[in-house]
Amino acid sequence: MVISSKSISPLARFITGDIDQTPYLNGSKLVDLFNQYGSDDKYGNKFPPRWEYVEKKIEDINNTDHLSGVLEELIDDRSINGTIEN
Secondary structure, eight states: OOOOHHHHHHHHHHHHTOSTTSOOOOHHHHHHHHHTTTOOOOOOTTOOOHHHHHHHHHHHHTTSHHHHHHHHHHHOTTOBTTBOOO
């Protein structure tokens, strides 16, 4: 899946839950989400702003199957209260 650079920022707000239509995901939940799709990140004291972290992750996985996996995970109706179930 490939998205344009113009879509990265709005998509990041969708993923973080910084818009009314999607549940809020805190930093550790975002790390958990992206770690399911190829990342090996740790959440800690020097964690960047959530939107910045997600924009970077989207850039990293753009044009890979990981991007579609992340999006499918977020719209899966088994996601409850902003937490991602395995």
